[in-house]
Amino acid sequence: MYSFVLFLHVIFCLILLALVLIQRSKSGDIGASFGAGASTTMFGAAGSTSFLVKLTTIFAMLFFVTSLALGAMSVHVTKTQTATDVMLTAAQQSSSQPQSPKLPQGPLPTS
Numbered sequence: 001m002y003s004f005v006l007f008l009h010v011i012f013c014l015i016l017l018a019l020v021l022i023q024r025s026k027s028g029d030i031g032a033s034f035g036a037g038a039s040t041t042m043f044g045a046a047g048s049t050s051f052l053v054k055l056t057t058i059f060a061m062l063f064f065v066t067s068l069a070l071g072a073m074s075v076h077v078t079k080t081q082t083a084t085d086v087m088l089t090a091a092q093q094s095s096s097q098p099q100s101p102k103l104p105q106g107p108l109p110t111s
Contacts, residue, residue, distance in 0.1 A: 001073070002070070002073050002074075005066055005069050005070055005073065006070060008062075008066055009063070009066040009067065009070060012059055012062045012063040012066060013063060015059050016056065016059045016060060016063050019052060019055055019056045019059060020056065022052070023052050023053075023056065
């Protein structure tokens with residue numbers, strides 16, 4: 001489920017980025033992208049402003065919702081240990097415990 005929401009989040013991010021980039025600036029018009037009068041033809045007499053603003057608002061809300069969902073789900077995602085992680089943990093534990101020196105077995109040498 002986490003992967004699916006992350007996938008949606010990335011898609012919404014890319015769409016939101018594209019929508020922001022194609023919106024007209026104060027001095028420009030979307031006609032620069034589609035041709036001189038294409039914004040009137042493509043989006044109706046009102047132009048592209050209301051359509052793109054509404055679409056941007058919808059995708060911004062979806063992006064916000066997926067951000068919150070990912071934040072909530074990341075608390076519950078557990079890290080699975082791989083075999084390498086287990087071996088490294090065991091090696092660190094064995095190297096951190098000092099081993100007592102082995103005493104010789106049998107009688108002590110006499111001089």
